[in-house]
Amino acid sequence: MRVGVIGAGMAGLAVARRLQSQGHETVVFEKSVAPGGRVATRRIGPYTFDSGATSITPRGMELEKFINKDLDTSGLIVIDKPVRAHDGVRVLMGGGPSIPMTRYCYAEGNVRLGELLAEGLDVRYQFEVGEIEVPADGGYAVNGESFEALVVAMPAEQARSILESARDPRPLTPVKFRPCLTLLLGFAVAFDPPYHALVETEQAHPLTWISVESSKAPGHRAPEGHSALVVQTGADYSRRRFEATDDLIAQETLAELTRLLGSGFDSPEVCEVKRWRFSLPEATVSFERANPLGTRLLAVGDWILGGRTELAFEAGEVAARRLMET
Numbered sequence: 153m154r155v156g157v158i159g160a161g162m163a164g165l166a167v168a169r170r171l172q173s174q175g176h177e178t179v180v181f182e183k184s185v186a187p188g189g190r191v192a193t194r195r196i197g198p199y200t201f202d203s204g205a206t207s208i209t210p211r212g213m214e215l216e217k218f219i220n221k222d223l224d225t226s227g228l229i230v231i232d233k234p235v236r237a238h239d240g241v242r243v244l245m246g247g248g249p250s251i252p253m254t255r256y257c258y259a260e261g262n263v264r265l266g267e268l269l270a271e272g273l274d275v276r277y278q279f280e281v282g283e284i285e286v287p288a289d290g291g292y293a294v295n296g297e298s299f300e301a302l303v304v305a306m307p308a309e310q311a312r313s314i315l316e317s318a319r320d321p322r323p324l325t326p327v328k329f330r331p332c333l334t335l336l337l338g339f340a341v342a343f344d345p346p347y348h349a350l351v352e353t354e355q356a357h358p359l360t361w362i363s364v365e366s367s368k369a370p371g372h373r374a375p376e377g378h379s380a381l382v383v384q385t386g387a388d389y390s391r392r393r394f395e396a397t398d399d400l401i402a403q404e405t406l407a408e409l410t411r412l413l414g415s416g417f418d419s420p421e422v423c424e425v426k427r428w429r430f431s432l433p434e435a436t437v438s439f440e441r442a443n444p445l446g447t448r449l450l451a452v453g454d455w456i457l458g459g460r461t462e463l464a465f466e467a468g469e470v471a472a473r474r475l476m477e478t
């Protein structure tokens with residue numbers, strides 16, 4: 153079977169790897185310059201930030217086996233510091249996620265996971281698919297290239313318009329993605345707290361997740377005597393300020409960060425605002441509902457099982473199995 157996959161995020165890479173390992177031919181089309189999708193890394197000067205998923209917690213799922221057994225583990229880090237909670241003013245003792253789980257990241261950035269998963273696959277980068285052609289003699293085509301099956305692997309709202317181009321609309325309407333404003337901050341301040349991230353579980357405070365990148369992957373994310381932080385803002389704040397200027401978002405975020413961590417955090421030497429329009433799904437749709445039995449045009453992503461790296465990967469595995477059964 154010759155299968156086209158649109159999107160080289162976790163879901164798309166999982167589909168392509170599984171099919172290829174079973175002897176099928178796959179071509180992955182990716183609009184960006186790198187694989188991984190929302191498992192993304194941004195390098196600015198001497199700093200390295202995970203601008204999307206800051207840690208990977210596969211909880212014994214298929215992705216964990218891949219990470220530890222099938223892929224190169226040389227840059228793999230098991231994060232040894234815990235997550236703590238904050239209330240906007242103080243760091244609370246305890247209060248992080250109560251379920252014990254192994255958290256992973258990669259020394260050079262979590263994009264490494266996408267790079268490792270993409271090894272050996274035919275990925276066409278900087279190739280944005282605008283439409284799917286449906287030739288009269290069957291199958292599907294992308295940019296004139298024919299496939300017996302096609303998998304659209306991206307956020308539901310983007311998948312919807314591509315599916316419509318194939319005149320094959322799907323009931324994906326319950327899935328809405330929330331935006332997330334993410335700040336990548338580099339400070340000329342040493343900071344090595346007894347935690348690697350702070351979470352605000354009530355989603356009442358604008359700063360819902362603060363990842364101390366330089367504490368998570370010591371020696372890899374910031375120069376000696378410096379620190380790298382990734383701050384993710386909550387859904388309400390992100391919606392309200394999505395179109396605001398970078399300066400305003402930075403000013404408000406740094407004021408909150410300073411209130412929480414102290415005065416060294418009011419003047420970063422690196423400050424970049426990343427706008428995720430589709431960060432996490434607010435609802436899911438079952439694989440069966442999104443993909444009627446018998447179709448060879450599948451849609452998949454983290455909106456099937458939930459907005460996490462390992463769940464996006466798992467959804468890709470489900471799609472590959474379905475294609476092999478069909």
Ligand SMILES: Cc1cc2nc3c(=O)[nH]c(=O)nc-3n(C[C@H](O)[C@H](O)[C@H](O)COP(=O)(O)OP(=O)(O)OC[C@H]3O[C@@H](n4cnc5c(N)ncnc54)[C@H](O)[C@@H]3O)c2cc1C
Pocket residue numbers: 158159160161162163164181182183184187188189190191203204205206207208209279280281282305306307310332334384428430431432452453454455458459460461462464
């Ligand atoms: C800010 C943020 C923080 C997160 N934190 C965590 C975390 O700590 N832990 C965790 O497990 N998960 C986290 N997640 C969620 C996790 O990153 C996602 O659930 C998962 O990566 C989604 O994978 P996917 O394959 O479904 O979609 P995506 O990663 O979005 O992949 C879709 C791919 O399709 C490509 N594409 C889109 N349109 C086209 C087109 N027309 N043509 C070609 N290619 C196209 C995109 O460029 C992208 O590479 C976070 C996400 C965000 C945004």
